[in-house]
Amino acid sequence: MTKENSMRNNLPFRFNPHKLRKKDMVWLMTHKCRHGHTYMEHPGCFYVEQPSESPIHERIGFLDIESTNLKASFGYVISWAIKEKGGKLYHACVTPEEICRESSTKLETPVKIDYRILKEFYHTVTQFDKVFVYWGKNRRHDIPYLRHRCLKAGVEFPLYKEVLCIDLYDWARNFLSMHSYRLGAVCQEFGIPAKDHPLTGQIWIKANAGNKRALNFILKHNDEDVICMEPLHAMLEPFARLSKTSI
Known part of the structure; x- marks a missing residue:
């Protein structure tokens, strides 16, 4: 070569x-x-x-979701967050009112608690060229979960190659020798601040019941996950081969 x-x-x-x-x-x-x-x-x-006069600039984001269940057929998205590389944080979370409203719907109607935040997700993520996830690419968690919920709720989802996706978990697994490859464990090993708002079973139960403080706590946890992914990406990127995998 x-x-x-x-x-x-x-x-x-x-x-x-x-x-x-x-x-x-x-x-x-x-x-x-x-x-x-x-x-x-x-x-x-x-x-x-990389001509400096070019109008073409890649927009990169770090994506993570929180959900009520590991499988979308038994749950919905509580919140999502995207941290723009070197830029602002975008996020959305379901509200107590959206959870409460579902309690009066017919049994046969699709669950649409997360309908609003899924629409906001689509309009936000399609502004990016590439997103990084952690254990979130196809056949894992975040991307299939989001796609499933969007299809179920009748919300648009990025089509093939519309947004590229790379899983930082693969980078950590390939380039490091960790006892655990959880995002928090990897960040802690290298002094990257992470997981200041750890989730407990009680918080999840209260959030599912529509407790506003619990929902806000989960959103803060979600934000922290994407914020810590940015310095982790910067640390591992020099060792990585670029991928053109779609979202």
Whole structure:
């Protein structure tokens, strides 16, 4: 493998072609790399050269959810949080009123306690090019759970390649030698603040009953999970090969 090819495998930014705007595509077709080809013809050169005048910037987020059950067929999403890399925190949580409202619905009607926050999730996550999760990719927890609940509630969910997804759990498992690969254990090992609001059974029970303080506690716990994922990502990224896996 040449040095240039090796660099391409570990670059911090690869744009998602499915999220390019018209002006981005025009820029790629009208600006040339050092080989004299357009960046549309040589996207690999764009990744290596990272032209500062480019209007294309990858937006990365760290995603986590809290749910009432490990399987979406028996639960719903209590809260979700997305921390933008180097930016703001986005989140949403169900309310006591939404939980209470469900108590008067017919047995055969779909549960829509999390309908509002699922819609907010879709409109937020589709603003990102790539999200990082922890034990959350397909066949694990967060992404399949969210997709299942969106399908059940009649809410849009990102389509194939619309948002890319990487699981930090795989990085931790591949690059470290831990006694436990729980997010809290890995962060504690490397001095990353995490899990200041640990969840207990009592908090879960009260939240399921619509207790506002318990719901707020869970949302705070959710926020802390995505906040600690950012420095963990920064620590492990130099060892990782970039992935183009879809959400």
